Amino acid sequence: MQDVTDGAFWKLMHRYGGADIYWTEYFRVHASSRLEKWIVASIEQNATGRPVVAQMIGNDIPSLVRTAKELQHLPVAAVDLNLGCPAPIVYQKCAGGGLLREPQRIDAILGALRDAVSIKFTVKTRVGFASPDEFDSLLPIFAKHSLDLLTVHARTVAQMYRLPVHYDLIRHAAEAMKCPICANGHVYSADQALEVVTQTKAQGLMIGRGVIRSPWLFDQIRQRLRGNPVTYPSGRDVIEYITALWESQASFAAPEKIQVERMKKFMNYLGEGVGVEGQFLHQIRRAATRTDFFRICSEYLDHDQVMRLEPPVGA
Numbered sequence: 001m002q003d004v005t006d007g008a009f010w011k012l013m014h015r016y017g018g019a020d021i022y023w024t025e026y027f028r029v030h031a032s033s034r035l036e037k038w039i040v041a042s043i044e045q046n047a048t049g050r051p052v053v054a055q056m057i058g059n060d061i062p063s064l065v066r067t068a069k070e071l072q073h074l075p076v077a078a079v080d081l082n083l084g085c086p087a088p089i090v091y092q093k094c095a096g097g098g099l100l101r102e103p104q105r106i107d108a109i110l111g112a113l114r115d116a117v118s119i120k121f122t123v124k125t126r127v128g129f130a131s132p133d134e135f136d137s138l139l140p141i142f143a144k145h146s147l148d149l150l151t152v153h154a155r156t157v158a159q160m161y162r163l164p165v166h167y168d169l170i171r172h173a174a175e176a177m178k179c180p181i182c183a184n185g186h187v188y189s190a191d192q193a194l195e196v197v198t199q200t201k202a203q204g205l206m207i208g209r210g211v212i213r214s215p216w217l218f219d220q221i222r223q224r225l226r227g228n229p230v231t232y233p234s235g236r237d238v239i240e241y242i243t244a245l246w247e248s249q250a251s252f253a254a255p256e257k258i259q260v261e262r263m264k265k266f267m268n269y270l271g272e273g274v275g276v277e278g279q280f281l282h283q284i285r286r287a288a289t290r291t292d293f294f295r296i297c298s299e300y301l302d303h304d305q306v307m308r309l310e311p312p313v314g315a
């Protein structure tokens, strides 16, 4: 995830059990692009011992091929192409999710990349640009290029992050495609994870915002899959996580105010799990100093009660 999943974030997730595989934020690829140094540093300094997939976004074939070749010199398990980013600045340039409007162009890009990538080559897609009905005509294009994995974020680009997630289409992909399918979209609890895996028949699960909110989620899912009781953090455990997140992100060069603002980005996800009324998040968004920030955290979280950090049932 852009601005989130750097090496420091992976390392922090790993302290809580972590993912089996990590994806980089995307490398922006165009005629004059160079590999972003901070993403390369995350890959080279990956301290988790788990594989990393390098993701690219772009539409210019020679530049994508050049970048894919460069990425294969790094310790990455796969090269991935983003066909899902819904940011207008990206899709209006016909990159990310914008490419889903031009299936013939996807066909040409995947053909060139499949030839250029000798390690695993994977794609992350949404189910269409404007309508989930488009997915049926995208699947044969993905099938044609011997992908090693297809991750399906089962929303359209137009949907952005709104519900519903079209899990039935992930199942359709799992049944129609030869390659493994990774299901993605709106998983916030171990129960939901199990439900999505069962319903979609996907071989893997990609989780984004749910683990910013709760790094415990990875291990909770493992507990649930093994049939063990699921354990939850206490309020104080959550403060400890927030403190570790602050430390993982703290740059000594950045003024305190900037650090508080950076933490608010993460808190937008975490805060939704703290108190349904939204008062915690409301106050955190107004914090101006580190002292303010942690005073508010203590006010809501300095306790031993269990924090499920899950959305209400049905949400």
Ligand SMILES: Cc1cc2nc3c(=O)[nH]c(=O)nc-3n(C[C@H](O)[C@H](O)[C@H](O)COP(=O)(O)O)c2cc1C
Binding pocket: 001, 002, 003, 004, 024, 025, 026, 055, 082, 084, 124, 153, 184, 185, 186, 187, 206, 207, 208, 209, 210
């Ligand atoms: C802040 C943020 C940044 C993201 N950046 C990327 C990205 O760089 N590449 C990508 O494939 N998806 C990106 N996504 C999308 C997520 O990977 C994921 O597909 C989406 O959030 C749905 O999954 P979730 O409900 O588990 O979060 C981003 C999402 C968010 C919220």
